[in-house]
Amino acid sequence: MENHSAKPKKTSQMTDEERLQLAEKLDKELDEYIAGLERRPYTEGWPEDRWREEMEKHPFFMTKPPEEGQPLSPLLEGIQQxxxxxxxxxxxxxxxxxxxxxxxxxxxxxxxxxxxxxxxxxxxxxxxxxxxxxxxxxxxxxxxxxxxxxxxxxxxxxxxxxxxxxxxxxxxxxxxxxxxSLFDDCIAFCDEMLATSTSNKEALELRAKAVATKKRAEMQARRQAVARRKQEAEEKELAAAIKERNLNIEGQSGPEIKLKLLQPISPHGVQKRVHLSEGRLVWPVILLYPEYETSDYIQEFPEDCRFEDQLTTIFETPPEWDKEGKYRPENLRLWYEDREEKVKFPVNKENTLGETLSDKRIIIRNGTPVFCVEVVGKDRK
Incomplete structure (x- = not known):
């Protein structure tokens, strides 16, 4: 039996014109397919107006670390975990x-x-x-x-x-x-640095500065200690002098004198507390003139000085408010008024301040005795 083998089919090659027509056909079919697809907006990308903000959240693009309390992006949170x-x-x-x-x-x-x-x-x-x-x-x-x-x-x-x-x-x-100001510690640390490097300029300069500053601080501390001891001695002497005079001081109780009760509260009286000068008490005193609703503040009124002498000094030149010139020492009288206790009585202007304050009816409030001055006689209206 004779065996005949099948002959292969001969395929014809496409011409350039046929290839071009096929490509145009495929492009047209693809365009028609895309045109027939459902149109939906793309929502998975970064919004155009916030792309910088979104990039800043990405761990690969951020230029600064997240602020405290600021929520982290899932990617950054995962990396951190x-x-x-x-x-x-x-x-x-x-x-x-x-x-x-x-x-x-x-x-x-x-x-x-x-x-x-x-x-x-x-x-x-x-x-x-x-x-x-x-x-x-x-x-x-x-x-x-x-x-x-x-x-x-x-x-x-x-x-x-x-x-x-x-x-x-x-x-x-x-x-x-x-x-x-731990100068000893500073010097010790500098010495430790200099032990390994004797030419350490920073350590040498800081050590020298610490030594000099320590000396100045010690000198200042000694001066302050001397001043403090002097002040304590003066306050002790002042308290003894006031106690000896047995004065009536508001708020005072017990045998010990509380000098804080003698601190003036008047704006003029700041730093002008009663003090000792050559064994005598020197007080700040206020003189009130009820007729004109004004006053005089005497910063230093020695206890051995008479009221009459003080009034002569004050009215040596008539004040502006005394238009009539009637406030002359010989026309004036003094009196003490305690508005809280509703007590009022005259004060002899020929007496010294110390003699006047020894009267138990007079209460020294806020470290400043207060007296009223008025005109008497024919010049009084």
Whole structure:
């Protein structure tokens, strides 16, 4: 039996014109298909008017860290969870991560946020002493820029305890000690720096400044101590003199004289409290002129001076308010009025102030005796 093999079909090649017609046909069909699709707006992209804001939320494009309390994007939140996951990171890795965060915020001058990051790093209690010392030192630097000098010094001491001789911690500890007027500590830190580098210019200058400032402070403290002892002695002598005269002082109870009861409250009487001068009491005194509703304030009225002498001095030149010129020493009389106790009685102007104040009816209020002056005789209306 004869076997005949089938002959392959001969395929004709497309001409360029046929290929072009086919391409146009396919393009037309595709256009018709696209045109027949349902038109829907694209909502998954970033809005054109807020694309910068959206990029700022993306962890790969943001130019600054999120503000405290600001909600995080899901992507950033996921990265953070992975970054700070205690099950995925060792204490050393977490401490290093928090240190990097702190350094970033420190460079951005967000010192309080940096302190939080360094503190979180220290809470990991990692076994790397060098890393712990850096965290203490960096937190100290953040405290320094916030002028929290005591906290800064405490962190410097902690860094030096973990890593003795830490140069940056020593330098900052010396500076903080100086600013806190802990001059002995400052000198000790400077000496520690100079022990390893005798030509350390910063340490030499700060030490010299601390020594000089300490001497001035000690001298000032000695002067203040001498002045304080002198004041205490004067107040003790004043209290004894007032007690000896047995005066009637408002608010006084018991044998001890309370000098605070003798502090004037009149605006003119500030810093003019009764005092001793050559063994005599010198008082601030107010003279009231009810007729004209005015007054005179005598800053220093010695207890051995007579009222008549004071009135002569006051009215040597007639005051502007005495248009009629009737306020002359010989036409005047004094009286004491206690409005609270409703007591009123005359005062002999020939008596001294001390003799007058010895009258138990006169109460010295706020450390300032007060008397009224009026015209008597033919000139009184």
């Amino acid at each position: 992975l970054k700070y996951d205690e099950s995925e990171n060792t204490p050393e890795e977490l401490a290093a991560t928090y240190k990097e965060d702190g350094n970033f915020n420190f460079k951005c001058k967000k010192y309080r946020v940096a302190i939080i990051s360094y503190t979180e790093g220290l809470r990991q209690k990692c076994s790397d002493d060098s890393l712990n010392a850096q965290l203490f030192n960096n937190r100290a630097a953040a405290h320094f820029f916030l002028k929290n000098y005591r906290s800064c010094l405490a962190d410097c001491r902690a860094a030096l305890k973990v890593q003795p001789g830490y140069p940056k911690a020593l330098s900052r500890a010396a500076e903080c000690s100086f600013r806190l």
